[in-house]
Amino acid sequence: MDIYCDLEVDVNGEETFIVDKKIISPYSGRISKLFGKLTGPRKSLKVIFHDFPGGAESFELLARFCYSNGKIEINPLNLSLLHCIAHFMEMNKSVSGTLNLFEQTEKSLEAIRYWTWSELLVALKQCQDLFPVANSSGILQKCLDSLVGRLALASEASPCPSNSSPDSSGFRFSCDTRSTESLKNSSIRATWWFEDVVGLNPNLVEMVIKLMVSRKFDHVTISRFLFYYQKSRFITATLDEKRKITETVIDMLHSLDRDAVSCKSLFGILRVTLNSNISKCCRNKLESMIGAQLDQATLDNLLVPSPIGMNYLYDVNLVLRFLKSFLGRGICRLPAIQLKKVTSLMDLYIAEVAPDPCLKPSKFLALVRALPDSARDSYDEIYRAMDMYLEVHAGLSEEEKMNICCGLNYEKLSSETCNHLAHNAKFPSKSAAQAIISQQYKLKNLLQDTNQPTPFTDSPCSFVEINSKGKKNEACEQIVLYAGKLDLSSENEKLKAHLQGMQWRVLELEKVCKKMQTQMTKIMKSRLSNHSNAKSLPRLCS
Known part of the structure; x- marks a missing residue:
């Protein structure tokens, strides 16, 4: 031719x-x-x-x-x-x-x-x-459908859903738990495809995950693959590739059930993003996912270094955003056990950042007030953190110190803590007086519960603490001690006069307590004589 x-x-x-x-x-x-x-x-x-x-x-x-x-x-x-x-x-x-x-x-x-x-x-x-020609021609979608279809068939071979946590070393797709060998085999069956699919670029991985989600794949398995993918691809990736991989992983994790995503692994991704310029949208998604599982975090997780250019030690604003996300569902909808865990975690975090000399009073107070008052049964840990903060920030004015003390709920301070506060020169005198008044009011409420007259006037705080056995702390002498030993400046003469008057009322109260004790002893003896098996009554005052 x-x-x-x-x-x-x-x-x-x-x-x-x-x-x-x-x-x-x-x-x-x-x-x-x-x-x-x-x-x-x-x-x-x-x-x-x-x-x-x-x-x-x-x-x-x-x-x-x-x-x-x-x-x-x-x-x-x-x-x-x-x-x-x-x-x-x-x-x-x-x-x-x-x-x-x-x-x-x-x-x-x-x-x-x-x-x-x-x-x-x-x-x-x-x-x-060959992307995007392969995408527009339709062959890419057919290959993806075939790939996900085969993974679905493989998972149907062991139909039991994964009941292990996202942080566990493997997945359990088999109901057979009679031997460690069966668990090992089930883990291999669930993750056998990870190494093969990890070679795909972020665009294709995103398409694969979306198909898997639409076909009701186990979300725990998907999240484990995404974490594996991010870790594996980072070894040889450039900075721009790392940013793209991270954004894809975050977007896909955000589409999964919250309980299927490991909180520990999310913090791992968070630390990676500190040095990568991911989009604000992805960063918000990541922080939202972490905040929703904040009860699973540890103190080490929260101690994230502050951003470049900031002189304080830890990223306090980040933790505040976590808390905002955690509380986003509404305080009434949060399980009590989760709220208690987060509260304990935050008390530890506040104590950890309190010695930072660069931490501003407004940020410290924001941390203290981030959780509602109902979340804490006791403010003793917050007081100790404030004590450390005021020691490091000795140059604060009285007004600034009082603003910080506004984060305390004196009604939820133990008598020992109130005693320490009353003699703590680092705290403003008004705060010390508030602690004494709180103790006074607690005692007043206790006496009112026993239908006994009391010489006290109304006060905004309360004091007497009832322990787990129902016994009252012996606080009468403590209040006198507070009033007698409290060192007040000459500028607070009115407060001093008020405390002296309070001391007189406490002495009167001691008399009432002794009288009550005598009466209760007689009642107890009477009941014991009538009911030999009756239990002894608690002491109301000593």
Whole structure:
């Protein structure tokens, strides 16, 4: 056959091919549209492709197809490439009664369910190199459907849902727990595909995960894969690749059930993001997920270094955002056990950051007040943290100190803590007086509960603490001690006079307590004589 090469094709700047336009045009609608209307004597023509799928190697396959009268061997190893070529070059025209390239590749795709797992992975990885042509041509979606379908069949082989925690070393897809060997095998069955799929780029991983979620895959398994993917790909990734991987993982984790995502692993991702410029949207999603599981965090998790440019030690604003997310569901909807765990964690965190000399009073107070008052049964730990803070920040004014003390609930301080506060020179005198008044009011309330008259006037605080056995702390002498030993400045003469009056009332109260004790002793003896098996009554006052 007489071949006249009149078409010069530059493929992505990689290589230039000289071909016969008459041979290529009948198979390619794209070439036909470019040069089909040319008339007159032949002259040299040239076309430049900047985004030809697969580059020079792919164009060589196209040329072989055209020069072989539309015949070429199609197999799983080159199907993705040929399908993308057919789509890009619009090779949907039949010549001499033979199927065009697009039809041939479509027919070959019908056998995808018979491909081996390795062949499917090869085709899928080719698709990611040919993106976005592979996506628009439809072959990528077919490969993804086949991949996820096979994973679904594998999971159906061991139908029991995973009942292990996200932090455990493996997944339990088998109900057989009779031996450690069965657990090991079930873990392997659940994660066997991790290493194969980890080679896909973030775009394809996102598509795979979305398909798995739509097909009701176990969310614990999905989250474990995403953490594995992020860790594995980071080894050789560039900074820009790390940012893309991290954003994809965060987006996909955010689409899963909250309980399926490991809080520990989320903090691992958080520390990675400190040095990567991920989008604000992704960062908000990550913080929201952590905040929702804050009860599972530890103190070490929260001790995140402050951002670059900030002089304080730890990122207090980050923890405040965690708390905001945790409380976002509403305090009434939070399980009591979760709220108590977070409260204990926050008390530890506040004590840890209190010695930071750069921590502003407003931030310290924001931490103290971040949780509602009902979350704490005792403010003793908060008082100790304040004690450390005021010791480090000795230069604060009285007004600033009082603002910090506004975070205390004196009613929830133990008598021992109140005693310490009353003699603590680091605290303002008004705070010390408030602690004494709180103790006074507690004692008043106790006496009112016993229907006994009391010389006290109303006060905004309370004092007497009832221990777990129902016994009252012996606070009468303590109040006198507070009033007598409290060192007040000359500027607070009115407060001093008030405390002296209080001391007189406490002395009167002591008399009432002794009288009550005598009465209760008589009642107890009377009941014991009538009921030999009666229990002894508690002492109300000593």
